[in-house]
Amino acid sequence: MKRREFLKRVTAMAAGGVLPAAPAVWSPAKAQSRQETLLIVSESGPNNIDIHGVGTNVPGYEVSWNCYDRLISHEMKTLPNGVQYYERDKFKMELADDMNVGDMSATFKLKKNATFQDGTPVTAKDVKWSLDRAVTVGGFPTFQMGAGSLTKPEQFVVVDDHTVRVDFLRKDRLTVPDLAVVVPCVLNSELVKKHATDKDPWGLEYTKQNTAGSGAYRVVSWNAGSEVVLERNDKWVGGPLPKVKRIIWRIVPSAGNRRALLERGDADISYDLPNKDFVELKNMGKLAIVSTPYSNGIQYIGMNVKQPPFDNLKVRQAVACAIPYQKIMDAALFGLAKPMFGAPPGTPTEVAWPQPHGYTTDISKAKKLLAEAGYADGFETTLSFDLGFAGVNEPICVLTQESLAQIGIRCTINKIPGATWRTELNKKVLPLYTNVFSGWLDYPEYFFIWCYHGKNSIFNTMSYQSKEMDGFIDAAVAAAAVGDKPAYEKSVKAFVDLAYADAPRIPLYQPYVNVAMQKNVSGYQYWFHRRLDYRAMAKG
C-alpha cells in the first residue's frame, strides 16, 4: 500500500517538474517489493472472482479460496516425499472457533474477533446469508452444496450473533466435509446487499469484480486475461498471518515462455506446464518440482454401453486388453502419472479408490475375446477426445488407435474443441473416448455415485446402468452415514470389483498435479481443489 501512495507521489512530483529525482528513489523500493512478492505464471486466469458467480472458471476458485474464509478447513499432513497434503478426515477451524457435530445438526461458534476486510465484524447473519446464497444461486455452487445434502436455506439457522447451526437433511457423511470445500465461503452480507438489485438479489455483479470476504488476501487489481494482484489482509484471524505480502499472478499463454521465465528466475511458480517440460526441469535440478496424484481422479477410456458393439461385455474386455497402457505412460505422460492398470492376478481388492485394475496389454487375448464376441473381423468406430487437453489426450488416442487396429478395431480419431466437449458428453452418444474425472470429496462412493450410478449423471459418460451396481453404491452410502464399517467395506469392494469386471470404463492412470517453483519458494500445499493456497507460502 505504501508503495502505491509512493508511486502516486512520484508521478505527481514528476508532473510537477521534479523528474530527475524520481528514478533514484524508485529503484530501492522496487527491489524490496520483489522480495515480498510472489510472481505466479499460468496459462489462464479467472473470469469471475466469486465462486458463486455464473460460470466461474477453475482459476476463479483459486482467488475465492484465498480471499474468503469458510467455517472449517482441513489440517495438513506430510507425505513421505515431504509434500504437505490436506488431511481428509481432520478439520481445522477457520472462521469458526468451535464445531459441535450432533446427530442431525452441527453447531458452529464464530471467532469473536473475526472482521471483514472493511472492518465490520463477521456475524452469524453473514454466515447464514452466504450459505443461503450458495444453495440458491443455481449452477455449480448449488450443485456442489447438494452433493453434501445441503439444499435448503432452512437448514442454516442463526442461533445468536456468533453461533450458527446447520441442520442435516438426512444422515450423510459428506455434509460436514462439504462445508470445507471452496463453495461455502462467507461473504460480507451487508456490503454485498448494498450492491444488490432487484434483478440481481445476491449481488453477483458486485462480487464478480470485488472481493468482500474476511480471508487472508484481497484482490487489489484484476485485469481479466492478463493479471491478478492480491494483497495480504493483515487483520486475518483464520490462521497464522501469511508470509507473502503481495501476490502477482500473470497470465502467460505460451508454455515455452512460462518455462523460460521459471528458468531465468523471473517467475516464482508455475503449475500448468506440459509433462515433458516438467520431466526436463526435474532432471535439470535448478527448480523445485512437486508432483502429486489428483485425489479421487482418473483418466480413462470410456465406452458407450447402450450401443453396439460396446454393449457386449466381451468387446469391452477385448478393448481393455488391447490398450497400450505402458506406452501411454511413457510416451504421452513421460512417467508423470500413477498407473491404474496391471494389478497382479489375485491381488485383493482394497477399500480405496482409485486402485489399479488387473488388465494388461495382451493382443492375442484381446483378439480371442473379440472373436468370441462375434467380431472376428473387427469393426469401425470413432475415438473422441477433448482438444482443450490435446497435449495429453492426442498421444493417448493415437497410441490406442494403433493398438486397437491390431485386433481389427479401426478407429477414426474425432477431435472435439473444448467448448463443445461437455455438450457432446452430455448427449451420451460418443462410442469410444478418453476423459478425466476427479471429485473434490475424496470418498470412493462419491466417485461411484457420479460415474457408475444408474441415475446416469453427466459423468456416467458410458450410460452404464446396473441394478446390482446401484445396490452396492446405495448400500455403501447408507453404511457410511451410520458408521457401519464392515458393511461399508464390503460394499466398496463389491462395487469396485463389479466396475472392473463389467468394464464400461477402463482406468488408465491417476494424473499428477505438477508444480514447478524456485528453490527459495516454500510452503506448497496440495488441496483437493488442486489450486494454490498462498497462505502457507513463503519466499526466501
Add this chain to the structure above:
Amino acid sequence: MIGKRLLAAIPSLIGVIIVTFLLTRALPGDPAAYFAGPAATKEAIEQIRIKLGLDKPLYLQFMRYVADLGRGDLGNSLTTGQPVAEEIKTRLPASAELTLLGLIVSIAIAVPLGIVAATRPNSVIDHCCRVISTAGVSLPVFFTGLILVYVFYYLLGWAPAPLGRLDVFFSPPPQVTGFYLIDSLIAGNGELFLAALKQLILPALTLGIFSLAPIARMTRASMLAALASDFVRTARASGLTPFTIVVTYAFRNAMLPVITTLGMVFSFLLGANVLVEKVFAWPGIGSFAVEALIASDFAPLQGFVLTMAVMYVALNLLIDILYGVIDPRVRIES
C-alpha cells in the same frame, strides 16, 4: 468526398452486424454447457442458458443485441467477465501500439531495402532483399517470436521477460491515449517509457520481420517501373543527381502501390497479432478474440469483428485521403 465514403460504409457495417451475429450462433459450441462448469447437471446448464438469455428465439436475441448496440453496449464477455466495450477500450490500444510499431519497423527496413534492390537489380543486395523477405514471410509469426524470446531473453538475457506490456513491478501510466509510450511521455516518466519500449521491441520486431516481404517486394517492383519510365530518363539526361532522381522523382511516383500495400499489410498484421500476443502474453484484442472463440463466447466475438470492421473502413478512408496527398491526379479526377 469523405462524407460520401462514410455513408457508403453504413451498409457494410449493417451486413457485418448481421453476419457476425448469425455466424457466432452457428458455432458448434454451447456456451451454457461450457460455463456451467465441469460438474454441471442438465438442469444447471438450463439454468445458465436462461440466465444468459440463450433460451429465447434467435430473432428476439438479435433484436436485443441491436437495441443494446444502439446504446453502445456490446454485452458482457463470459470468459473474462467484463463488459466487452470496456475490454475493447483497454485492449485495442495495446494491439494498435504493437501493430503500428511493427509496421514502422517493417517500413524502416523494407522500403530502403526495396529501393536499393530496384536501383541495382540482380546485384548481391537485390538477392539479399529477396532472401530476407522470403525468409521473413515463410516463418510463422509465433515461431519467429519464440526464437527471438529464446535467443534474446532466455540465452542472452538482453530482452526483458515476455510478460506483456510492462514488467510486473511497474504500474501503467495514467491513461490518456492508451499507448504506453505516449502516455508515459505525457506523464513525464522517462523510466516508464523505457520499460514500455523494452517490452515492445521483440514483439514489434516479430511483426516487422513477418511483414517485410510484401512491402519490400512492392517497393522494388514499383520502383523498377518508375525508374524505367520516360520522366526518369529525362531527369537523368538533364543531369540531376542520382539522389534527386531516385527520391524526388521515382520514389514519389512509386509510392502509390506501396501505400495500398501498407493498408493491406496493416490489416493482416492485426490478424497476425493474435499469435504474437499469445507468445508475448500481450493483453491485446487478438488474444481476447481467440479466447472468446474457444469458449463460444458470443458477445466479445461480435464486438471484435465489429471493431475490426470499423477500423477497416477508417483505414481505407485514410488511404484514399493519402492517395490524394501523394498523387494530385487522384484529387483532380474526383
